[in-house]
Amino acid sequence: MSFADHVREIESVSQGARTGRDDLVVESWRRCLEDYQLDPSRAREAVIVSETLLREHRQQSEDLVRIARSGLERLYHQVAEQNYVLLLSDRQGVTVEFLGDPSFNNNLRKAGLFLGSEWSEPRAGTCAVGACIATGEALTIHQTDHFDMTHTPLSCTAAPIYDMHGSLAAVLDISLLSSPILKTSQNIARHFVSSTVRRIELANLMAHSRNDLVLRFAAAPEFLDVDPEAAITLDGSGRISGMTHGGARILATSCGLDWRRPQDIIGQPVSRFFDADVNELAALTRSRLPQDRRIAIRDGSILYAHAIEPQQKTKGVPVSSERSAVPAVGRLGGDTPEMDALRRKVIRLGRTSLPILIQGETGTGKEFLARIIHDASGLKGRFVAINCAAIPDQLVESELFGYLPGAFTGALTKGRKGLIEEADGGTLFLDEIGDMSPTAQSRLLRVLAEGEVLPVGGSVPRKVDFRVVSASHRSLAGLVEKGLFRGDLYYRLNAAMMVLPSLRDREDFPWLLDRLLEKHGAAGRPLRLSDAARCVVLGYDWPGNIRELDNALAFAGALCEEGLIEVSDLPEHLGRTPLPEPVNAREAELRAVLSACDGNVSEAARRLGIDRTTLHRQMRRFNIGKLH
Known part of the structure; x- marks a missing residue:
């Protein structure tokens, strides 16, 4: 197809003309034309974000990347001989992980099949990653399905990865620089990608299930223990606390709900979806043969289930509100001089009101330590964690301070309490404080100095009283010396410091x-x-x-x-x-x-x-x- 023919076909769609392309392709073209105001006659080179911006995107996705990496490597070994490239993109469409043949790096980078490439629809037009983000569905964008003529040699297949609460977390894409002409040639690629995504979601759910009951499902008993199709988790009160995407679809279908509204599923009692209560479901362990673990869904269909019991059982209360019977500091570590010294610090500082700064590499357990400090403090309020690196400047005030009804377009009719006010009487944990923007640093300093917050749209400040614990994998003292962090805020946060060793x-x-x-x-x-x-x-x-x-x-x-x-x-x-x-x-x-x-x-x-x-x-x- 010539460039002119491609442009004419896209423009005809805006005029209501019918085309032989998949509906999802046509819908994406319309979004590009009507919502993003993209011009199909203007070719765009692939966008590779800056090193600084890529580092920020990778830091925000590091948990998922670590869980997904083994699955990505296995998939790449399966398809590498067919010259496929693997991209793991975050929910903004930025590639945060990449696997491809290094000998083709120049060609791959030029085509945008590279680390740091941005494949959102507003930026790249119709493409597999962007369309997957927009629709939440697995799909293939093959050659001239692409909006931009620059990308028409490519054949790309993508599937969404959902987090345990039903929100889109990332997209897994496998692409070819060139491919067989027929789009159906990519059906097997779509199967591989979808299977890998299912396993990544399951591993992510298991990694974060903690003390919840896990239920895995399969349509046939033979695959129940070796390759489950879906999974959910239940808290101590028998309510849905997490799910894979397959699990979300099962639950939604059972009651005629929309899986795209996970808020209608999370927190609901499991008996709403299954013809069984939590005790019956918990009994479906490996002590029974797979064929004996049948369970009926409310819509009348049958599945086979495998229950994995929680590490610690709860009695009628959600796990999230349970305080361990083990003394808080006893969970810090083993019997070594290093851990003994840290425990002594927690015991002596825990019941004071001193702000504490926790330093340590990424993944050393800074939030875990902060929660133990909160548990040891005796405070009756909540532990509220804020990821300082994840809040954009334009949302700082509404997220941290809350807002009144009608404060701005799109505001909830009842208004919203800010995260800082949620921590009143408890502990405010400021995670990755070193990545907080200068604007947010200034506003936070004012709250700490005055002990009050002013909601967006409000005129009367609200008094707040909370314990501050902050953490960073970066040296705050070094950031202060470089002028990247406010010195006055640093000294307010660093009344006491605790350092966590690397593993x-x-x-x-x-x-x-x-x-x-x-x-x-x-x-x-x-x-x-x-x-x-x-x-x-x-x-x-x-x-x-x-x-x-x-x-x-x-x-x-x-x-x-x-x-x-x-x-x-x-x-x-x-x-x-x-x-x-x-x-x-x-x-x-x-x-x-x-x-x-x-x-x-x-x-x-x-x-x-x-x-x-x-x-x-x-x-x-x-x-x-x-x-x-």
Whole structure:
């Protein structure tokens, strides 16, 4: 098709002409013409965002990327020989993860199939990622389906990834620089992408289910325990607390609801959707044969279910409101001098009103520590967490301070209480405070100084009283020196500082590992690591710290058989270097490998799949000197 023919076909759609293209393509063309005012005759080069902006998008998506990475790598190995490129885009259409043949990097970057490319419809016109974001459906945009002639050589297939609360979180796309002419040639690609997305959503749900009951579903009993099609989670009161996209569709269909309105599903009692109560559903464990785990849905259809019991059962109250019977500080870590010192700080500072700043790498558990500080404080109010990096400047006032009815176009008729006021009488946790914009810093400083907030559209300030705990993976003192963070705000937040060590430096790593295995296990099916898998886990450097470890164990727990995690169940990026004969103790393993290598630390590190620095640190931990 010529450029002129392509432009004429798109313009004819705006005049109501019929075309042989899929309805979703025609609808996307109309959005491009009518909503975004795009000109089909004006070619646009692919957009690659700046390094700074890409870093911000990747930081906001890091949790999902870590969970998704193993699934992406497996999918890429399946399709790489067909020259596919994988893109993981966030909900704004920016590519935050990319897998492709490095030898084609120049061509891929030029085509926009590269890290940092933006594929939103307003920016790129009709494309798979943008149309997927707009519709929430899996789809293929093939060659001249694209709005912009620049992209017509491409064939792109995408599927949406939803978070556990039913909101669109990301889009997984696989694309070809050139492809067979027929659009149907991409049907198998669509199947691969949709299957990978389903597994990513399941792993994400498992990683965040904590103490909730998990229910997995399949249409046939043979696939129930090996490849479930959907899943939901229930809190202690038997209400829906989370779901995969497949789970959302099952629940919505059962009651004639719209899955695009997850607020109508989350929080509802499970008995509204199933012909069973929570106790009957919780009994559908592996103690029964798969064919005996049938469950009827309210619309009359039948599914097979597998229940995974929560780590700790609750009695008639949501898990989110439950306070653990274990003393708060006891959950911090193992019995090491480092953790003992941190516990003493929490005990002594917890009941004061001093603002506390928590410093530590991403994923070290800063919010977890902040919640423990809140639990130890004795405060009766809520713990309210705010991700400072995620609130745009234009929304700072309405999000933090709230607004009155009619304050602006689109405001709720009843108004809305701001996040700061929600924390009145409790703890306000300011996460990633180092990424807060200068405008937001100024407004926050005023609240802390005056102890009151003024809702948007209001004239009378409201008094607030809360404890402030803030956290950052960046050095706030260094940001102050560079003029990137207000010094007066820094000193208001930093009356006391707590530093969380990286996972690779924690002496209580084995204790923490066992606690996470307990968390992801279930009654009757505790999780455990084989000796070889334990060596891989203890030897890996964990740049994503506890969050990465938690996600990896959730992923492995979903794949393993009978609760035993083997090396093959672990995410591939951990590095599966063949190990010597597995033994029961890490110390014995290290000594055996070093002995086999005649004391050569570099060779021993290579065999163990770790770097020299990590091996030296572990040798010091076990007081292992040079063998020769």
